[in-house]
Amino acid sequence: MMLAKLLFYFFALLAVGSAVLMVTRRNIVHAAVFLVTTLLATAGIFLQLEAEFLFVVQLLVYAGGIMVLFVFVIMLVNLDIEMRAVRFNKQWTVAGALAFVLAMQVLTALWVGRKTFHLPAAPAALAERNTETVADALFSHFVLAFEVASILLLVAMIGAVVMGKRRAE
């Protein structure tokens, strides 16, 4: 139990810390590296919750797929110009006020719901056949949403192919 708590705080700190660093870095490649770290730490929390399938999907899709494309595009950008650019539209006051309101809201929500923090342990069968459970849920309860999402992705893919072809003609 002790080990589990330690691991949780390790991953949580890593996720939050690198998220902060990701926002504050001026070098966009460094920011991308910290974003990857955040995603990996989140994956670690998924693994601790015994959601093995989500853990792997987080690694495969976000850390392994999407972020590789991000980094690929970022490397094409001339970083020197971006590094020296001066922000001409500073909005510290508005941003600060909004962030304060949001923080108060989150804290209030936490305070109000503090008695419901103790969740029951997940049933053992869920961890045993995690992939099957996710598949069952996706293809029975949420089949409509699943199909809508897949059609959306298909349309996006066809659009990408059409846009890629146009240049060749």
Added chain:
Amino acid sequence: MRTLLIPVLCAVVIVALLPLIAGYIVLVERKVMAHMQARLGPMRVGPHGLLQPIADALKLMLKEDVIPTNADRLIFWFAPVASVAAALVAYSAMPIGPAFQIADLNVGLLFIVAVSSLGIYGVVLGGWASNSHYSLLGAMRSAAQLVSYEVAAGLALVSVLLLAGSLSMKEIVQAQLDQGVWFVFYVPFGFFIYLVASIAETNRAPFDLPEADSEIVAGYMTEYSGFRWALYFLAEYANVIVVAGVATTLFFGGWLRPLTRYHDHFPGTHVELLDVVPAFAMIALALYCFRLAPRQPLRVQKRVMAAAGVKCVLFAGILFAALFGSDAVREGVHGAFWFLAKVGAYIYCFMWFRFTFPRYRFDQLMRLSWQFLIPLGLVNVIGVAVAIVLRERWDWNPFFSLVPTTIVTLGFAAWLTADKLELSGTDEDIAAESAAVLPGSGE
């Protein structure tokens, strides 16, 4: 604590042995290359260069570690480590025999694929941080190549998953035992696609464009030297072993012996006839070493050769003794032997390809994946799915239903190669497609 002990021990053994194994794979590669090109290869350090990997490792560790002036120091330092870490973590779900596996994840195969795809960050970030054009070009090529071939490899893996009905590496092997056939015979095209895609994913010749020495010096490794360079090399060979392990587990029955269903015993014992083959193979190897030993020119070399022979005798003894142990011991030791033997054979094929085929051009590489392997993979997956439905609903013989799948896939491949796949391409096509990835063009 006891539940942690065995996995931690396994992990320590793998992390400790892997650099040594990678070093010796490099030696084998150099020797095989030399013999295929009618040369001798490394001969000086130890008999037939047997100690060459150790000398190389020492040299690399003592070499000066140069960091370019304008490099991004932090990422330059961190990138090779990320590469090696990703490659090593992938081993935690790899079953080396039924007894030797760090963790049998429910999603083991996906985990291995996901983690080994993270290794790309080491390559991309290292190439970027070097602040050199060659490095950046190598990194970009690597990223594009990996993203393209991951799709093809994934489709090939899906065809096996449909047959096995599980993502756990152990259960995939168990399914092959239950169905009594290695999946390579059911989905030969799945295997073919995975073979090509795995060569591309590990950046090996003929798809070694990220480090193509005739065009971009050494690609993403150009600015690296000494120990960090060695880390990249270690990561590359560790990845080769990972893809070989995945192919072995999925297509060649993992730790299963060939002819698993043949169970004749020696009279009066419970030792199976075929189980003594590994021990005898090791003894043959030992005899060969002992025969070579007196012929070595130096006394030191004679001793090293004899020591290699003694080591083989020791392995033979372990394999033979395991036959009389309990079932778990026998299966553990012999399973590990067969798994490693198959992985070795697969890696030997990789070397063979490397010395046989000339390097592809970048547009050819992309075409091969997007216009040939991926459509082929899709057709193959649909075919396998139909075959499985036929088997489960109407009790067709699996071979009978999978043969048409193979024929249809083959026909589709022929149609693709005839019509669509013009690997040569016109000059304008090549100029347009390679503008972004060849040095000196488009700037």
